[in-house]
Amino acid sequence: MEAVVSFALAVLTLFGFYALLALGMGLIFGQLGVVNVAFGDFVMAGAFVMYGLEAVPFVPRVLIALVLGGALAWAIEKLLLRPLYVQGFLATLLAMWGVGIVLRQTADAVFGSTPASVASPVTGSISVLGVQYPTYRLVATTVSLVVVVAILFVVYRTDFGMRLRATIDNREMASLLGIPPRPMIMATFVFGTVLAVLAGALQAPMLGLTPHLGVAFLAPAFFAVLVGRPGSLAGPLFGAFVVALLSNSLRGLFSETTATLLFYAALIVLIAIRPQGLDWKRPQWTTALLARRPA
Amino acid sequence: MTVPVRSRRVGRRHVVAVAITCVGLAVAPFVLLPYPLGLLTLALAYGLFAFGLDLAWGRAGVVSIGHAAFFGLGAYGVAIAVDRDLPVLPVAAGAVAAAVLVAWLVGRAGLGPKAQASTMAVLTVALTLIAEQAARSLLGLTNGGNGLFVPGSGVVADYYRTAAAVVVVVVLVWLVVLRGALGRRFLAVRVNESRAAHLGIDPQQTKTLAFVLSAAVAATAGAVAAPVISLISPSSAGILMSTQVLVWLAVGGRGTIAGAFIGAALVTIGQQYLGDAIGSWYLLILGVAFILVVRFFPTGLVGGVLALVRRPLAEQAAQGAALETRRRPRSGSSPRDGAGPAGKAVELVGVVKGFGAVPVIQGVDLDVPTGQVLCLIGPNGAGKTTLLSIVGGDLAADEGRIRLLGHDVTAWAPHRRTRLGLGRLFQIPSVFLELTPRQNLLLAVAEARRVIELPAELRRFESQDSLRAQDLPLADRRALELAVVLAGGPDVVLLDEPAAGLSHEDSIRLARTLRAVAEEAGCTLVAVEHDMEIVRELADRVVVLANGRVLVDGSMDEVARHDEVRSAYLGAV
Structure with a gap:
């Protein structure tokens, strides 16, 4: 029983983390067609802001990280990505990889490569169904999940969310209906990036911070977006759950290296079976559902 | 088609370049002090690594951002062999073979017909992460984070061995691959994958081959570099190394051999001194440089210099591939040999296709006899283009069978159907825009099923070599597409609104050309067309499609008399 509870808690914590990443990555890909290969590095950047500004209290520090991340994303979209959209997908992918290099090397130059740690704002642990679990982990998980629910609410229940979905679905039509595409693209990129920064900032006390920390999150986050049914925001969330479950199970059963290897092997098999990948736009999920009826 | 041979696979300037490089490399130890010579050795090995990456990224457009996994495999192969007193060469060869196998598996998964290019990016990152982690944790084999020591055999000996290996590998790959049929196919697939497939090139196979070759060269580079690096640690296979090789190639200039080596040399030498x-x-500055190159100078240093040199446009456009070939078309398949038993060129049985919940084709049965010119007409949204795409292989039917020239091709990819004898023209002409009209034709001829004489009207493209296809006006681009398709020697040609956007005179002339093609070459034509005058000029038989079903099937006069057609289509004009 205890083993089950602690496993469930670990899965839930990891789910909260990957849910933020998968949502952010899925949004950016859906709206911009950009595979953000610097996504993991924004997680790392968020965590290092938490480390660098240790003098500031925890909650304001998270907010500072979000603002800095948002400003950086704004600059990247405006100065780097915008002129590259016309050159196609490869150019933006490489540009983001360049951003990733700069983020990693900046962290390396400023903080060095020895693992750093961030003090947890809440210490101690509480008992959940007879299992002692660190309080901060529960807090971070709860905050992540609340943010995820809030995003779903915004996307599906507000006017802004409607516009967002409209531009993702058909940017040209949306712009003909009076939704300006540029601000929507900018908003999506900034928002998606801020989610990565938030994930990093919240996760910081549980991580050993190194400049190359973020790259390892790229493939699992991509995997999460890939698993879900393309076209719905619930897709990446489902994917994040699968990633959390798979990752925790493999780590429980095998050594670190074997677990990683098996995880990536699963990724390759999945891509071979489901090559459409991060396809967000094409099949409207409602119509895809209808089409599944026997004709 | 007769095409004068202008440049050979190996030109005089190539021989001169190789000779100068060899002499330069041979005398370097006599003029350089040991330390710079050691650096040059390292730069050469790294240059080979970048050259390997270029085969995938620069030539075939397959991105890999985790290529150090393969480099590391080669380097560790040598290091482990030395560590365990095993014969070095066989173990290194085994490491290269392992790289080939891994690359093939990843390529099969990530380069499939439906896979997105992003998939390869993420798979390759995963690969380099696995490689680094494996190197770090398989202590017994790799000595973990401390790495393995590979002794060199003196600065000069190391230098000559490295230089010799680099020259041999580069010249071989260049001669066999880049100047051969594969190099041509890499170019075709990178510039216009869909048109390449409709010339009979298998895009997935071509890209997978590029990736596998690229991995093999990278692993070889790792094996060659091992004694020069001397301490092989997990980072040789890791993300930092993968990033570096991208930077070398981007800065030096992808798509060129010189770019790979100059980029690697500049960055490596800069790193030693700065x-x-x-x-x-230093690495941070490199990252910024990488962003600037991607944003402002996508062709890199060498590309920038080459742009300043005045060269014939055709040479620029060919991008190092040898497009001029004297080869005879594959297997002397004689005309019409593939026609079906009943002389049916195309046979559709119960074809159904929908997009999501929207049914587009709702059960179409259609036979087209060999040599017939069939025009498909119908109101917008009738499913004409969709039907054409299903025959061409660009869309898969949900239900039903498609037979082509006597073969069931329902599950075949476009390139297989093309090899069987299908040619496809698109609503928006699909040609190789970066290449000259003549080069477009050369690519088509190189993949052609048989040699055919182009109609006089289209022969002008055979010598048009001083502008790119993207600079042609629409009417010419459409004519070029027709020439490219016909040069492939098809038995069945699918045309999607061949006259759209053409002036009245142009379209009538085009219709006569098509008519002549059908009559002289015995081609079966299936054309979607809106212009009734063209249809009258062209068609043996007219099929009216409405709401995804065949409404009327007959001659132009029969169709024009039909009331339902008038209400569904003609009346609406």
């Missing part, structure tokens, strides 16, 4: 002084800031 790296000590400014440490990790």
Whole structure:
């Protein structure tokens, strides 16, 4: 029983983390067609802001990280990505990889490569169904999940969310209906990036911070977006759950290296079976559902 | 089609370039001090690594951002062999073979017909992460984070061995691959994958081959570099190395051999002299340089210099591939040999296709006899283009069978159907825009099923070599597409609104050309067309499609008399 509870808690914590990443990555890909290969590095950047500004209290520090991340994303979209959209997908992918290099090397130059740690704002642990679990982990998980629910609410229940979905679905039509595409693209990129920064900032006390920390999150986050049914925001969330479950199970059963290897092997098999990948736009999920009826 | 041979696979300037390089490399130890010579050795090995990456990224457009996994495999192969007193060469060869196998598996998964290019990016990152982690944790084999020591055999000996290996590998790959049929196919697939497939090139196979070759060269580079690096640690296979090789190639200039080596040399030498002084800031500067190159100079240093040199446009457009071939078309398949038993060129049985919940084709049965010119007409949204795409293989039917020239091709990819004898023209002409009209034709001829004489009207493209296809006006681009398709020697040609956007005179002339093609070459034509005058000029038989079903099937006069057609289509004009 205890083993089950602690496993469930670990899965839930990891789910909260990957849910933020998968949502952010899925949004950016859906709206911009950009595979953000610097996504993991924004997680790392968020965590290092938490480390660098240790003098500031925890909650304001998270907010500072979000603002800095948002400003950086704004600059990247405006100065780097915008002129590259016309050159196609490869150019933006490489540009983001360049951003990733700069983020990693900046962290390396400023903080060095020895693992750093961030003090947890809440210490101690509480008992959940007879299992002692660190309080901060529960807090971070709860905050992540609340943010995820809030995003779903915004996307599906507000006017802004409607516009967002409209531009993702058909940017040209949306712009003909009076939704300006540029601000929507900018908003999506900034928002998606801020989610990565938030994930990093919240996760910081549980991580050993190194400049190359973020790259390892790229493939699992991509995997999460890939698993879900393309076209719905619930897709990446489902994917994040699968990633959390798979990752925790493999780590429980095998050594670190074997677990990683098996995880990536699963990724390759999945891509071979489901090559459409991060396809967000094409099949409207409602119509895809209808089409599944026997004709 | 007769095409004068202008440039050979190996030109005089190539021989001169190789000779100068060899002499330069041979005398370097006599003029350089040991330390710079050691650096040059390292730069050469790294240059080979970048050259390997270029085969995938620069030539075939397959991105890999985790290529150090393969480099590391080669380097560890040598290091482990030395560590365990095993014969070095066989173990290194085994490491290269392992790289080929891994690359093939990843390529099969990530380069499938439906896979997105992003998939390869993420798979390759995963690969380099696995490689680094494996190197770090398989202590017994790799000595973990401490790495393995590979002794060199003296600065000069190391230098000559490395230089010799580099020259041999580069010249071989260049001669066999880049100047051969594969190099041509890499170019075709990168510039216009869909048109390449409709010339009979298998895009997935071509890209997978590029990736596998690229991995093999990278692993070879790792094996060659091992004694020069001397300490092989997990980072040789890791993300930092993968990033570096991308930077070398981007800065030097992808798609060129010189670019790979110059980029690697500049960055490596810069790192030795500046790296000590400014440490990790050097890599940060490189990252910024990478962003600037991607944003402002996508062709890199060598590309920038080449742009300043005045060269014939055709040479620029060919991008190092040898497009001029004297080869005879594959297997002397004689005309019409593939026609079906009943002389049916195309046979559709119960074809159904929908997009999501929207049914587009709702059960179409259609036979087209060999040599017939069939025009498909119908109101917008009737499913004409969709039907054409299903025959061409660009869309898969949900239900039903498609037979082509006597073969069931329902599950075949476009390139297989093309090899069987299908040619496809698109609503928006699909040609190789970066290449000259003549080069477009050369690519088509190289993949052609048989040699055919182009109609006089289209023969002008055979010598048009001083402008790119993208600079042609629409009417010419459409004519070029027709010439490219016909040069492939098809038995069945699918045309999607061949006259759209053409002036009245142009379209009538086009219709006569098509008519002549059908009559002289015995081609079966299936054309979607809106212009009734063209249809009258062209068609043996007219099929009216409405709401995804065949409404009327007959001659132009029969169709024009039909009331339902009038209400569904003609009346609406």
